[in-house]
Amino acid sequence: MIDLKKFEVWFITGSQHLYGEETLKLVAEHSQQIAKGMDASGKIPVRIVYKPIVKSTEEIYETLMAANSSENCIGIITWMHTFSPAKMWIRGLSILQKPMLHLHTQFNRDIPWSSIDMDFMNLNQSAHGDREFGFIVSRMRKNRKVVVGHWQDNDVLTQIDAWTRAAAGWHDWQGAKFARFGDNMRFVAVTEGDKVEAELKFGYAVNTYGVGDLVAVINVVSEEAIDALVTEYEATYTMDAALRKGGEKHSSVYEAARIEIGLRTFLENGGFKGFTDTFEDLHGMVQLPGIAAQRLMEAGYGFAGEGDWKTAALVRAFKVMGSGLKGGNAFMEDYTYHFDPDNNLVLGSHMLEIDSSLANGKIALEVHPLGIGGKADPARLVFNVAGGPALNASIIDMGNRFRLLINEVEAVEPQHELPKLPVARVLWKPYPDMKTGCAAWIYAGGAHHTAYSQNLTAEHLQDFADMAGLEFLRIGKDTRLDQFRNEIRWNEAAYK
Ligand code: MN
Numbered sequence: 001m002i003d004l005k006k007f008e009v010w011f012i013t014g015s016q017h018l019y020g021e022e023t024l025k026l027v028a029e030h031s032q033q034i035a036k037g038m039d040a041s042g043k044i045p046v047r048i049v050y051k052p053i054v055k056s057t058e059e060i061y062e063t064l065m066a067a068n069s070s071e072n073c074i075g076i077i078t079w080m081h082t083f084s085p086a087k088m089w090i091r092g093l094s095i096l097q098k099p100m101l102h103l104h105t106q107f108n109r110d111i112p113w114s115s116i117d118m119d120f121m122n123l124n125q126s127a128h129g130d131r132e133f134g135f136i137v138s139r140m141r142k143n144r145k146v147v148v149g150h151w152q153d154n155d156v157l158t159q160i161d162a163w164t165r166a167a168a169g170w171h172d173w174q175g176a177k178f179a180r181f182g183d184n185m186r187f188v189a190v191t192e193g194d195k196v197e198a199e200l201k202f203g204y205a206v207n208t209y210g211v212g213d214l215v216a217v218i219n220v221v222s223e224e225a226i227d228a229l230v231t232e233y234e235a236t237y238t239m240d241a242a243l244r245k246g247g248e249k250h251s252s253v254y255e256a257a258r259i260e261i262g263l264r265t266f267l268e269n270g271g272f273k274g275f276t277d278t279f280e281d282l283h284g285m286v287q288l289p290g291i292a293a294q295r296l297m298e299a300g301y302g303f304a305g306e307g308d309w310k311t312a313a314l315v316r317a318f319k320v321m322g323s324g325l326k327g328g329n330a331f332m333e334d335y336t337y338h339f340d341p342d343n344n345l346v347l348g349s350h351m352l353e354i355d356s357s358l359a360n361g362k363i364a365l366e367v368h369p370l371g372i373g374g375k376a377d378p379a380r381l382v383f384n385v386a387g388g389p390a391l392n393a394s395i396i397d398m399g400n401r402f403r404l405l406i407n408e409v410e411a412v413e414p415q416h417e418l419p420k421l422p423v424a425r426v427l428w429k430p431y432p433d434m435k436t437g438c439a440a441w442i443y444a445g446g447a448h449h450t451a452y453s454q455n456l457t458a459e460h461l462q463d464f465a466d467m468a469g470l471e472f473l474r475i476g477k478d479t480r481l482d483q484f485r486n487e488i489r490w491n492e493a494a495y496k
Contacts, residue, residue: 002300002323004168007046007074009101010067011035013053014060014084014133023123027081028053030107034079034151043157045324046074046164054084060092068097075099075167077160080129081107082122086136093140099167099467100144101160102137104130109150143466159459166463169317173468174203176273176316178302178309179266181211182281185306190447193310193397201402202468204273206309209266211277215284217269218262229257233291237365237381252287252367256379259285260292267301274302274316276309279351279373288373290352290380291365294424297330297355304331304449305353310395310402314451315355317464318393327454328357332392332426334448337434344434345412345427348392348452352380354424358454360386368422385426387413392450393461395470401495404465405446406458407437408476426452431477440475440484471495 013031015024035050054060067073075098106126137144145163149156184191195206230253234244242249267275275296279288297303302316311331318329331353338345351370356363363383370378393406409428418425430437458474465472471491475484 002320004045004323007168008049008072009046010049010051010076012051012076012078014080015053015055015082016084017055044161057088057091064092064096074171077101077103079103080126080133082125083129086132089136101163102144102146104148105151145463162459163463165321166460169321170467172320176204178206179272179275180208180309181277185278191308204313211281211283214266217266221258221261225261226257237363239365252377253379255286256291259289263292274312276304276307276312278307287376287378290378293353294356294381298357308449311449314395318451318453321460322455325455329453330355330358332450332452348426349423356381358385359383383424384414387411390454392452394447394450396445403471405444405473406461432479436481437475444473
């Protein structure tokens with residue numbers, strides 16, 4: 001799985017030489033305690049690393065340059081224990097390329113009423129020191145997250161946790177490679193987009209590979225490897241006797257296993273973090289990859305169907321951000337509605353490829369015909385998904401910018417058996433309600449494809465959008481359609 005503990009966030013405290021050695025020693029000691037305390041809290045998924053306090057233009061510049069070039073540093077946390085005149089920060093901030101969180105905290109939680117004197121005041125100045133710093137960051141129009149409160153406060157650690165997860169997802173995109181087998185599904189609009197702009201803006205590269213290149217890898221998979229994977233399928237999933245070894249429909253499962261190994265090999269050999277395919281271009285492949293896509297997603301790869309590279313990359317980022325949390329992150333599509341006024345529901349699914357990390361209860365491996373694509377019957381995993389809070393997210397290309405749109409939803413347990421539905425499925429209620437949620441999504445131009453998350457929140461995605469310089473629109477419990485439509489209008493001016 002994706003290991004976040006290899007990543008570091010640097011804790012950088014600003015000060016100045018004005019106060020003398022004694023005070024600066026205390027500033028450094030306190031900073032170390034805070035960094036160590038957060039690192040040992042068990043609430044932050046990455047390492048928090050103390051860096052020597054910075055007291056001059058040169059020290060700030062050198063520290064931030066080092067953060068830029070450190071392979072494992074995914075962002076910095078800044079704090080002004082004392083006053084740190086902010087013109088000293090201009091040179092460093094102007095070259096900073098990593099995400100920044102400004103922690104507006106104080107070493108002491110409480111004012112020591114009976115003993116407070118001017119020495120204490122001299123040391124504990126973040127109430128105004130952080131305002132001076134905040135001004136220059138705003139003056140430089142730099143995105144950052146501001147978190148306010150005592151550094152041991154649970155709510156503060158929760159906000160830092162969300163930001164470090166977003167920073168890990170952002171870091172993972174830098175230099176990432178996504179493989180696109182075939183092109184876009186013919187005539188589809190929303191899955192298209194500017195791949196050059198995406199690479200400039202997001203740091204990941206999407207390039208096309210001929211399906212024949214993939215088929216060449218699939219065709220040389222060894223029989224031993226296929227046999228071992230089929231044995232794993234049989235041990236892991238519910239399967240009819242006809243699909244098991246020796247069964248009359250076993251060849252479908254056998255071919256699906258061959259495709260999974262071939263795809264996995266291709267992705268590993270090329271260092272890819274995700275892929276997309278299309279049922280319209282499967283030359284030389286026996287089936288559309290179903291179980292292969294599902295299991296590769298569960299293993300951490302980003303995926304979306306029909307050439308949708310934006311969603312594939314977003315699914316990958318979600319997997320990094322949600323690593324270690326309960327629940328899954330998956331490729332999803334709004335498929336069918338239940339318009340019962342007393343129980344409105346969206347049924348989310350796809351032709352085949354719903355990530356098995358969402359599965360709740362038994363998973364059945366089944367083989368059924370696919371009405372499109374003209375290939376052999378593909379194997380797929382069929383399962384239900386648990387209820388609970390979740391969200392759908394979509395990145396779309398608006399022509400002059402990318403937009404990240406999310407809708408917070410409440411997933412619900414399936415209330416009916418769906419004996420004839422041969423695909424994994426999720427049921428949810430959009431917030432604030434079905435009509436407002438769906439109308440807002442459509443006004444915002446949100447795609448039918450989404451990344452679906454059971455463990456990320458609007459906070460993670462707001463932080464992620466700020467790091468990426470993405471327009472961020474949220475549809476949630478408090479959304480009103482008239483205000484939301486105005487927000488879209490105003491954003492048109494903001495991004496002009
Ligand atoms: Mn689709």
